Amino acid sequence: MSSRQIPDHAAVAVETGALRSRRRHVALRVRLARASLPYLLILPVLAAIGVVLGYPLYNLVELSLQRYGLFELIRHSGTWIGFANYSAILHDQVFWHTLLRTVVFTIVNVGFTMVIGTLLALLLVRVSGPIRILLSSGLVLVWSMPAVVAVQVWYWMTNFQNGVVNYALTQLHLGDFSQHDWYGTTFSQLAMVTTLIVWGAIPFVVVTVYAGLAQVPGELVEAAEVDGARSWRIFLDVTFPILKPIFLILTSLSIIWDFGVFTQPYLLIEQSKLNASNYLMSIYLFEEGYFKSDFGRGAAISILMLLMVAAMSVFYVRRMVRMGDVT
Amino acid sequence: MTRQSGRKRRSQLVWNVVGVAVFVVMVFPVYWMISTAFKPDDEVNRLTPTWFPLHPTLAHFGDAIHRPFFWDDVKNSLIVVLVTVALSMVLAFLAAVSLAKFRFTGRKVFVVLMIGVQMLPPAGLIIPLYVVLSRYHEAPNALIGVIITYMTFVLPFSVWTLRGFLLGIPRELEEAAMVDGSSRLGAFVRILLPLVAPGLVATSVFAFITSWNEYIFANVLLTDQSKQTVTVWLSYFYGTSRYTDWGGLMAASTLTAIPVVVFFLIVQRKIAFGLTAGAVKA
Numbered sequence: 001m002s003s004r005q006i007p008d009h010a011a012v013a014v015e016t017g018a019l020r021s022r023r024r025h026v027a028l029r030v031r032l033a034r035a036s037l038p039y040l041l042i043l044p045v046l047a048a049i050g051v052v053l054g055y056p057l058y059n060l061v062e063l064s065l066q067r068y069g070l071f072e073l074i075r076h077s078g079t080w081i082g083f084a085n086y087s088a089i090l091h092d093q094v095f096w097h098t099l100l101r102t103v104v105f106t107i108v109n110v111g112f113t114m115v116i117g118t119l120l121a122l123l124l125v126r127v128s129g130p131i132r133i134l135l136s137s138g139l140v141l142v143w144s145m146p147a148v149v150a151v152q153v154w155y156w157m158t159n160f161q162n163g164v165v166n167y168a169l170t171q172l173h174l175g176d177f178s179q180h181d182w183y184g185t186t187f188s189q190l191a192m193v194t195t196l197i198v199w200g201a202i203p204f205v206v207v208t209v210y211a212g213l214a215q216v217p218g219e220l221v222e223a224a225e226v227d228g229a230r231s232w233r234i235f236l237d238v239t240f241p242i243l244k245p246i247f248l249i250l251t252s253l254s255i256i257w258d259f260g261v262f263t264q265p266y267l268l269i270e271q272s273k274l275n276a277s278n279y280l281m282s283i284y285l286f287e288e289g290y291f292k293s294d295f296g297r298g299a300a301i302s303i304l305m306l307l308m309v310a311a312m313s314v315f316y317v318r319r320m321v322r323m324g325d326v327t
Numbered sequence: 328m329t330r331q332s333g334r335k336r337r338s339q340l341v342w343n344v345v346g347v348a349v350f351v352v353m354v355f356p357v358y359w360m361i362s363t364a365f366k367p368d369d370e371v372n373r374l375t376p377t378w379f380p381l382h383p384t385l386a387h388f389g390d391a392i393h394r395p396f397f398w399d400d401v402k403n404s405l406i407v408v409l410v411t412v413a414l415s416m417v418l419a420f421l422a423a424v425s426l427a428k429f430r431f432t433g434r435k436v437f438v439v440l441m442i443g444v445q446m447l448p449p450a451g452l453i454i455p456l457y458v459v460l461s462r463y464h465e466a467p468n469a470l471i472g473v474i475i476t477y478m479t480f481v482l483p484f485s486v487w488t489l490r491g492f493l494l495g496i497p498r499e500l501e502e503a504a505m506v507d508g509s510s511r512l513g514a515f516v517r518i519l520l521p522l523v524a525p526g527l528v529a530t531s532v533f534a535f536i537t538s539w540n541e542y543i544f545a546n547v548l549l550t551d552q553s554k555q556t557v558t559v560w561l562s563y564f565y566g567t568s569r570y571t572d573w574g575g576l577m578a579a580s581t582l583t584a585i586p587v588v589v590f591f592l593i594v595q596r597k598i599a600f601g602l603t604a605g606a607v608k609a
Contacts, residue, residue: 035431037425037429038428038429038431038434039425039431039433041421041422041425041429042421042422042425042426042437044417044418044421044422045418045419045421045422045482045486046437046440048475048479048482049440049444049479049482049483051475052456052476052478052479053444053447053452053479055459056452056455056456056459057455059455059458059459060452060454060455063454063455063458068458073458073461076462120349123342123345123346123349124346126339126342126346127342127343127345127346128339128342128343131343131346131347131350132346134346134347134350135346135347135349135350137592138353138354139353140592141354141357141592142354142356142357144536144587144588144590144591144592145356145357145584145587145588146539146540146558146583146584146587147540147542148540148542148561148562148583149561149580149583149584150356151562152360152561152564152576152577152579152580153356153357153359153360153577156360156363156573156576156577157356157359159571159573161374162372162373162374162376164359167374167375178374199353199356202353256446256448259448260449260450260451262448262449262543263542263543267542267562281450282448282450282451285450285451285454286450286453289453289454290453290454290457290547295454295457295458298454299454302450302451302452302453302454302455305448305450305451306451309446309448309451313443313446316442316446317439317442317443317446320438320442321435321438321439321442
């Protein structure tokens with residue numbers, strides 16, 4: 001604004017006022033655009049998730065309150081029956097046995113995965129350079145195996161006619177395992193599933209804990225060594241407290257994954273051998289809801305399972321959110 | 328002094344031996360898969376296994392790829408995976424920029440949603456997805472149903488990982504570009520994009536692996552054999568009526584695993600970093 005264009009004070013006031021308001025207007029628009037930008041950026045992701053999760057989740061609740069079998073599937077509408085599906089499930093012994101079995105299965109799997117994974121991470125620190133590269137590439141190779149492939153390989157290695165596991169155990173004089181059927185009893189079936197899952201889950205734990213071990217100050221460990229502390233004491237008193245956040249996250253992730261595991265038990269235990277005595281929660285839900293085409297009942301089991309997983313996730317999600325806030 | 332270093336060397340040797348032993352045990356199943364695939368049938372079905380293929384043959388690979396629907400299902404897998412990855416990366420990148428560069432109301436809710444979705448057990452969603460998709464006639468066999476389902480599970484992880492990569496870029500670089508007179512968008516395209524490219528590659532390979540390996544949804548949502556993916560094809564791999572064709576099965580398993588293993592080996596360092604960077608920092 002140049003001085004020549006100023007007629008009098010009033011005009012100046014009006015003009016600057018108008019200009020100010022226009023400027024404010026522009027500023028407001030810029031601010032609005034800037035404020036809406038983050039929302040516009042997350043909108044596509046929200047929309048995609050909303051379509052694929054939002055609607056089916058709503059549908060899941062609806063289904064669980066309906067009788068919805070093959071007839072209703074073809075007719076595209078169910079019959080409202082209130083909470084009958086839920087009360088039927090909660091009165092079903094199979095549900096409670098399956099829940100207990102799944103909890104024990106999860107604890108065993110997570111326990112083995114975490115302990116072996118941590119031991120291997122500590123081993124990775126001790127071995128010399130070339131061996132470290134060898135071992136870590138081996139672990140990555142295992143990590144990358146698709147679950148379906150791993151199941152097929154496991155089944156071949158443990159088949160009762162000429163499985164290499166049977167042969168090796170017999171050769172090592174651990175007993176006569178030729179013609180031993182690993183899939184004969186519920187315990188043995190689930191033990192096979194456990195070895196398969198733990199084998200596949202170890203690499204992730206090793207890599208993560210190993211990365212965490214790099215954070216442990218060397219001076220602390222050395223100081224403890226000078227003080228004459230034994231290595232397991234050093235681990236408990238020095239290393240473990242520093243790695244605690246990593247252990248918490250890994251453990252809660254493993255719990256959630258193993259509780260809902262499907263592919264390995266479903267494919268490793270042959271279809272004909274899947275029954276109420278060896279169900280895990282996902283399998284129970286799949287057999288009852290999908291295979292028997294009782295979608296309403298399956299939906300109710302899904303809801304119960306999702307609620308249990310949600311309760312287990314609270315801890316993990318809160319931790320991750322706090323981390324997201326810090327960074 | 329010498330005695331001590333001698334003891335140290337000996338314990339180092341012990342650890343190395345243990346390390347090699349662990350390597351052998353862990354990798355053995357993979358080795359056994361590949362070596363079985365190369366063995367002729369009489370060697371595979373022998374009661375006393377041979378540790379190496381004595382007369383290596385490619386016959387099983389030939390059988391596997393000439394099985395019905397192998398190429399159909401490879402094509403389906405590729406379509407599903409490539410579309411899933413391409414769409415997911417674009418959408419996830421935008422959301423990651425939003426999370427990494429802006430503070431806004433509702434940000435926390437979005438983060439909780441992203442992390443929460445990852446926790447959902449896939450089995451819990453099979454029934455509503457099946458019922459919803461079967462309401463549309465074509466749907467139970469449409470690849471598009473599988474693609475959008477995969478996207479839901481790939482997106483949260485991708486957003487979270489890309490956000491980590493974006494945070495790794497120094498703010499000053501971006502500001503320097505803006506001082507030079509670039510708009511925020513210009514700064515973003517010319518400075519941020521090249522810097523985050525490695526992260527984008529790593530994340531998309533992870534998305535590739537996740538969708539290539541997926542089994543449950545593909546199994547339930549694609550019922551027509553010519554419309555399935557490779558993992559479902561592999562899960563239905565039967566032998567002849569007399570005995571299981573172990574050699575063929577292992578060749579097929581090897582073929583299914585190859586793309587994933589190759590991609591995984593390329594990016595494993597970055598992935599391990601992306602997954603754990605936050606955990607280590609906290």
